[in-house]
Amino acid sequence: MPLHAAAALTVVICLFPVCWMAATAFKPSRDIQSDDPRLLPEHWTLDHFRRAVGADGFALFWRNSVLVTLGAVLLALVVALGAAYAVARLRWRGRRQFMLAVFIAQMAPWESLVIPVYIISRDTGMLDRLPTLTLVYFMITLPFTVVVLRGFIAGIPPELEEAAQVDGCSRQAAFRRVALPLLAPGLMATSLFGFITAWNEFTYANFLIIKQQDSRTLPVWLSSFQSTFGTDWGATMAASTLFALPALIVFLALQRHVTSGLASGGVKG
Numbered sequence: 001m002p003l004h005a006a007a008a009l010t011v012v013i014c015l016f017p018v019c020w021m022a023a024t025a026f027k028p029s030r031d032i033q034s035d036d037p038r039l040l041p042e043h044w045t046l047d048h049f050r051r052a053v054g055a056d057g058f059a060l061f062w063r064n065s066v067l068v069t070l071g072a073v074l075l076a077l078v079v080a081l082g083a084a085y086a087v088a089r090l091r092w093r094g095r096r097q098f099m100l101a102v103f104i105a106q107m108a109p110w111e112s113l114v115i116p117v118y119i120i121s122r123d124t125g126m127l128d129r130l131p132t133l134t135l136v137y138f139m140i141t142l143p144f145t146v147v148v149l150r151g152f153i154a155g156i157p158p159e160l161e162e163a164a165q166v167d168g169c170s171r172q173a174a175f176r177r178v179a180l181p182l183l184a185p186g187l188m189a190t191s192l193f194g195f196i197t198a199w200n201e202f203t204y205a206n207f208l209i210i211k212q213q214d215s216r217t218l219p220v221w222l223s224s225f226q227s228t229f230g231t232d233w234g235a236t237m238a239a240s241t242l243f244a245l246p247a248l249i250v251f252l253a254l255q256r257h258v259t260s261g262l263a264s265g266g267v268k269g
Contacts, residue, residue: 018244025049025238032233048238052225055235060214061221065199066246068130068217072137073194076145077187079138084149085175089158099150106143111203118207128212136204141194148193152186153179188254196247218243 020039024032025048027041052058087095117136118127126132156179164174202219209215222243225236 021237021244022241024233025241027234029234032237048234049242051232051235052239052242055221055224055239057213057216057221057224061216061218064130064215065217065219068133068137069195069198071134072141072198073191075134075138076141076194077191080142080145080149080190081183081187083146084153087146087150088153099147102143102146106147110140114203114207117204121208128209128215130215132208133205133217136208137194137198137201140201141190141197144193145190148190149183149186152183156182192250192254195250199247 023039023041026044026046028043028045028047031038031041031043086092087099121127121132160178161171161174164178165171169177200219201217205217205220209217209220222236222239225232225239
């Protein structure tokens with residue numbers, strides 16, 4: 001019972017801000033800062049959503065976020081898959097040191113690298129470009145992807161690939177036809193992590209995209225509802241709700257595979 005109570009309390013604490021955000025998006029402006037706050041709105045309205053969708057740059061910034069996020073996730077999967085396979089299946093000098101470096105990179109606070117990344121981007125002429133954000137998000141998600149996929153590949157019996165090689169498959173063909181389909185839970189788990197990380201990231205998007213406003217992403221766009229006259233809380237909550245929907249949809253679509261993928265990747269090998 002104490003564990004159940006602690007779990008229920010944790011769920012309530014985590015979900016309450018999200019529920020308040022979504023409920024506020026449907027409240028009339030006069031009720032948002034009322035002296036008698038209520039979780040559920042007494043009167044429902046869609047005016048805040050219309051104002052958020054009609055704001056300047058909504059569709060453009062939405063496209064930018066999708067391109068940057070999907071590009072970073074796909075690039076991380078391709079590179080991490082090769083690295084994880086090399087670490088899990090092959091024996092080569094420096095393999096342990098390589099994994100140690102990956103773990104150190106995973107533990108490093110990426111916010112501490114904002115200034116070096118900004119200086120490098122400035123000196124190489126890569127500021128205000130979406131490919132720069134894609135590479136940064138790829139760099140952030142790559143260590144975790146390598147660690148999880150390495151553990152998952154190590155959990156697949158190598159005899160399955162060896163049997164395919166005996167039947168005439170090359171090493172690459174054996175991996176592609178035998179091991180890769182079994183990696184689906186691990187690939188989905190790492191894809192979800194990479195998607196949420198890149199989709200929600202604000203700091204790098206704010207520092208690396210300065211002059212070219214058309215290259216900004218949705219997290220930076222959310223700050224457009226703040227002005228010298230105050231914050232449009234209704235539009236901000238509506239925009240935040242719309243912003244959270246893609247990550248929620250991706251999670252619901254992949255949730256069956258996420259737990260098994262993370263567990264297998266974390267304990268195997």
